[in-house]
Amino acid sequence: MCTQLVHPNYVAPEGFSGVQPGQFSASTVFFRSAQAYRERNWCSGEGYIYGSHGTPTTFALESRISALEGVQYCLLYPSGLNAIAQVFLALLKPGDELLVPINVYPAVRMLVLHELVPMGIGCRLYDPTNLESLLFARNTKLIWVEAACSITFEFPDVEAIAARAKESGVVVGLDNTWGAGIALDAYGFGIDISVQALTKYPCGSADVIMGSVTTQDRELYTLLQMCRMRFGVSVSARDASVVLSGMNTLRLRYEAHDSATRKIVEWANHRREFHRVLHPTAPDAVGQNIWLQHCSAAAGLFSVVFKPEYNTGYVDKFIDSLRLFRIGVSWGGPVSLVLSFDRNVASVTELPGVLVRFCIGLEDVDDLITDLEQALFTASQQ
Ligand SMILES: *Cc1c(COP(=O)(O)O)cnc(C)c1O
Numbered sequence: 001m002c003t004q005l006v007h008p009n010y011v012a013p014e015g016f017s018g019v020q021p022g023q024f025s026a027s028t029v030f031f032r033s034a035q036a037y038r039e040r041n042w043c044s045g046e047g048y049i050y051g052s053h054g055t056p057t058t059f060a061l062e063s064r065i066s067a068l069e070g071v072q073y074c075l076l077y078p079s080g081l082n083a084i085a086q087v088f089l090a091l092l093k094p095g096d097e098l099l100v101p102i103n104v105y106p107a108v109r110m111l112v113l114h115e116l117v118p119m120g121i122g123c124r125l126y127d128p129t130n131l132e133s134l135l136f137a138r139n140t141k142l143i144w145v146e147a148a149c150s151i152t153f154e155f156p157d158v159e160a161i162a163a164r165a166k167e168s169g170v171v172v173g174l175d176n177t178w179g180a181g182i183a184l185d186a187y188g189f190g191i192d193i194s195v196q197a198l199t200k201y202p203c204g205s206a207d208v209i210m211g212s213v214t215t216q217d218r219e220l221y222t223l224l225q226m227c228r229m230r231f232g233v234s235v236s237a238r239d240a241s242v243v244l245s246g247m248n249t250l251r252l253r254y255e256a257h258d259s260a261t262r263k264i265v266e267w268a269n270h271r272r273e274f275h276r277v278l279h280p281t282a283p284d285a286v287g288q289n290i291w292l293q294h295c296s297a298a299a300g301l302f303s304v305v306f307k308p309e310y311n312t313g314y315v316d317k318f319i320d321s322l323r324l325f326r327i328g329v330s331w332g333g334p335v336s337l338v339l340s341f342d343r344n345v346a347s348v349t350e351l352p353g354v355l356v357r358f359c360i361g362l363e364d365v366d367d368l369i370t371d372l373e374q375a376l377f378t379a380s381q382q
Helices: 002-006 034-038 056-069 080-091 106-119 158-167 218-230 237-248 250-269 288-294 312-321 365-380
Strands: 073-077 097-101 122-126 140-146 171-175 193-197 211-215 274-278 301-306 337-341 355-359
Touching (some): 073 080, 073 218, 080 106, 080 193, 080 211, 080 218, 097 106, 140 158, 158 171, 211 218, 250 274, 250 301, 250 365, 312 337, 312 365
Parallel strands (some): 097 122
């Protein structure tokens, strides 16, 4: 009786096929024979060895993301930040040097400072908008790039950075979360590795944390795969399933976020409260030419820098008066978000006033503009 409970006779008929691959959860997977086990080769990505090395669900998601980015290899990680950390750990050894942009995603700066530097990995900041200042040392192994920066939205010349790195034999890694595989052809720039926080647009419903790394380079793929295995990193079937569903509507959602954001940026450009609007389409956007040349869209994010006379009290009142925009970190979901950043946010753009970042969701754009207008009005009332 107990035996039958765990050894069911039922065998699923072969050839099940639906839009989604299904949610396969396993630690143990069965081998057909002793020989099949002896000959296991989990590196091939063809067979199943152990739940953490891949299931039909995770392999399906990896294959969709590599198709999205136009390359052969993809690996999943439990967060975008973990994907970045794994790239660093797989590629860098004590004595090596990593170059990181000044305006890098703040959590990456913390990772570098508090984890990599104590390991004896050298880290140098560079200005991604001033390539004259970009220098590679003999021990530089990896240069990290973000296009665009996710707080101030400067767009760097990724192609020029990659060309310079190639001359010095330096690997180029791009944080491609902003572009999500839609706005730009990352590998067309000559990069080696692309990372995405799937948490953002690919998931799209703000209920999963996950990351991906893609590459076209077999050697880099193997290095990353080994590192991931040795650290025991894997993702859950439920989470992979949610992201797989998100992939179906990724392009439509991205385009909707993009066009709504452009309209709101247009509105923001004419408001007297803002010293500057930060978005690739805004007047005087840093790297606008490069963005125009290489990108078809600009995600659903922008920031404003308030004029210095609008103090923190005013800005807090503005934020607290918003009804549709919710206060929250992350982005890429259906609900619009707002956050204020303190003045010492590491940036290559001068910030004379309080910076507020908006993430545009899927609400009607006119409702969002009305909300912003009423909140600015309310904040101006004593
Ligand atoms: C969110 C984000 C990350 C980190 O992703 P998590 O899944 O939240 O760990 C990395 N880079 C950028 C640009 C991001 O926006």
